[in-house]
Structure formats: structure tokens, C-alpha cells
Amino acid sequence: MLRGMAAGAALALLRPVSALASTDPLTRPIPSTGERLPLVGLGSWITFNVGDDAELRNECAAVMAAFFREGGRLIDSSPMYGSSQSVIGYGLAKLRRPSRLFSADKVWTSSGGAGPAQIEESRTRWGVPRFDLLQVHNLLAWEEHLPTLLAMKAEGRLRYVGITTSEGRRHDELEQVMAKRPLDFIQISYNVLDREVERRILPLAQDRGMAVIVNRPFRQGDLIRQVEKSPLPPFALEIGSATWADFLLKFIISHPAVTCAIPATSQVSHVVENMRAAGGPLPDAAMRGRMVAYVERL
């Protein structure tokens, strides 16, 4: 079976990245520039931290190849994610550095002075000339890092600046930063059951013209495991959802404030399924209400 998986990974890599999906994913503009991003990106937490294991690195590269082939652009990582940055760099080199890549990484250190060196190390691991987006990871020392990132942007060494949080933590502080600082992006956790950000964070992002990246859309897989024991509701067919992953992702990306959700996976079939969730149609507000009611009853 492993040999079969390896062969599949090799075949996936042989297909040119430029051969895009038959239907490109829906996109939404980054408010600060109007540049459009596909509604689904690729996270790398846990799934891409495979160290120097050649077989697993090639599997990750195959996931990236499928991601780009399906029209994906944004890949997100962090120095906190172990070897994920190096594995992304390996995949990008193997795929001959796809021009459609939108590189999103983070600065994660409690010392503002250590930020620039960490960013440079991250850039080297990715093997990119510059990052498209750098975010302050989990608000860690944001007062010290934001001036560095904004200065990099002003000098043309970075295109976008953002800040992240996860699992609904420190939203009050996030709101304060959003209100005061000129951020291009925020990154938060949001899904059909964890909707606290709908009250204040997402409206504030819209008011302030900030793009929104949604991390942990499946609660690290727990959400899918929780709901997959039950059948999809019949109305799922109205939005073209044949799987729970598609259903859950469509809920997230149909929120008008959301720019991109970043599910992480180590399987080609999953990344293809995730990307196709951004192929439309998306639920409207009434349908979103039905989705919430159905999942909350499970």
C-alpha cells in the first residue's frame, strides 16, 4: 500500500502545476489592494511537520502539487510548526516554484529584536525571495513585531501585514489591535460551531478593510469526526455538498468577511476535496442558518 501511495505521489508530482483545475476556485479580494485570493488555502500545522523523512516529504509535495493544480494559492506556515517551513520549501523547489504561490508565514518570538533574524531564517527555509504575508503569531509581542513588519512592507520587502489568534483566544486584545493598527490581514478560528467571531471580529474586519484567514476549520479533524457519524442534510445537495468537509468549508467561506480558509491535510484526495468546496455554489444567509441549526442538533 505504501508503495502505491508513493507511486501516486510521484505521479501527482509529474503532472504540471500549470494544468489548473477545470473550474478554478471562487476568489475574494484582499480589501487593502483588491488582489484576489482563492477562498481555500493550505495550512501546514502538524501535517507538514515530517522532519527529514523523504517519503513523507514527497507526500507533502504531492499535496502541494494537487493544491496548485486545483487553483490554490495561499500556503500558511509558522516557525512554530517544526519542520513545516522546510518541507514547504522542499515542495516548492520540487514544483519549480509555482508563480501563483501566495506565501503566508508568521513571526513567533517573544523578543522583538529576534524577529528579523527569525523572518530571514523562515524565508530561507521556504526558498522564496520575499513573503507575501507575514503575521504576528498568536499576538506574541505584537507591539514589538508590528513596526518591523510595517517597515518591511514600506521598503517593499513584504506585501501584506497581519496578526493571528486561534481557538477563540484573546479576542479583546485582537480587537484593540485591529482598531488601532493598519493591518491587511487577520487570522482567526471560525467554523459552524465556533461562531463567536461573527459578533464583533468579522464585522470589524469588514469595517476596517482587513482580509480574514480562517484557521482550524475542522477543529483539527475533531469536527469532521464528530459529525460524520450522521448523514448530511438533504439540503446539502442544494449547495453541491456531497461530503461533510465540503459542507463545513462552504459554511466558513460563504461568510462575506472571510477571504480564505486554510485546512491542513497530508492527503491529496483531501486537498482536492477542500479546493472543490471553493468551486461554488455557496450558501446564502438563509442556508447558512439552516446549516448551523442542523449541525447544532447533531
Added chain:
Amino acid sequence: MPEWWTYSLSDFLLFSARTYYRMIERHNAAVWPLQMVTLGLGLGIAALLRRPGTRQGRLISLTLAVLWSWVAAGFVWARYAAINWAAVYLGWLLVIEVLLLVYAGLRGRLAFRWRRDAAGSLGIALLLTAVVLYPMLAPAQGRGWRQAEVFGIAPDPTVVATVGLLLLSESGPQWSLLVTPVLWCLISGVTLLALGSLEGWVLLPAALLSVGAAGLRGRPRP
């Protein structure tokens, strides 16, 4: 850590079970057949328990120090640190234990005896679990022998065996020597539980029971 109550075990995981156990497998393949030597050393240490004395204590302490050094350099820093940045610091924790074992060994402060009290029974049980049973846990869970964790090669069985031996010390509880192994058992045990591995249920009880047993043994008797 703000809002600490919102964190779960899985929030601290950096890697998947598949990645972790493939790392063990690749390490086993790289050092084969060294496993035969370290298993022999483990059984030899168990046999030496019937001949307590200063020389025996020195031999066991220095053997453990060599194995801990090898585990720190050959596994924790060389492999584990690639998927877990915290392993860099954990490796230094192991080095502290090496220094303590060398010091205790050279000063003749340790001798180990097979005893039948609570601490002694737990010590024997942990030693035999680490050397004999632990490698069988991988195949028992369907991961195959190539992912077996062997005493003297992988950190967890090496640490559990050390905890067991320290409970068999003739000179009472060895608190300074117990700190690192107990900390390792707690950290690794929690990690393995988050990965859904049975081994976590060996490491956590090993840590808690050994502290309890050492405490009971160190209590003054009427």
C-alpha cells in the same frame, strides 16, 4: 499562558503519530543491530541486581550514563528535534541526568538490590516492562516490529528502566536522579496520549507511581 483553560492536549502536538513512529522506524533501521547490544545490556543490568555492591553500582550507573548520552545525541537531538523544537531543551535535560549518573557512579553512591517491598517490586516491574515488554507494544498496536521502541535506543524505555532502577537503590530514594526521568515520563506520556498511543499509559503511571513509591520508602519508620 493566557486563557490556559481553553487549551487541550492536542493543542501542544506538533506532529502526527505516523510521523513520530516512522521516525522511530527510521532510527531503528539506521542503528540496527545495535538493538541487540542494548537489549543485552538491559538484561545484564537486571541480572546484576543479584550481586549488589559498589562495583555493581558503578557499572550500572556508568552504563546508564552512556545509554542516556547516546539517546540524547543519537535520537533526541539528531532526530526528534527535527519535528519538535522543544526536543533541543529536552536533550539538555537528559545531559543533566548523564552528569548526575556519572557523578553518582564515580563516587560509588549507588548500588542496586532486588527487594520485595513496594518500591522494590515497582522498580523490578518497571525495569522488566522497559526492557522486555516495551518493544512489544508497537506490534501489539499493529505498528510492526520495525517501529518497536527498544531500551538504550529510544528514550522512553530507557527512561522507564532508569526510574525502575532508581527505585531499587540500596541507599534510599534518589530524588536528584529521579527528577529528570519523572519529568521526561510526564512530558512524553502526555504527548503519547495526545497521539492516541498506548505507551502513554506506561509513562504516566511510571512517573506518578515512582514518586509515590520513593516517597513511601523515604518515610521514617517507627
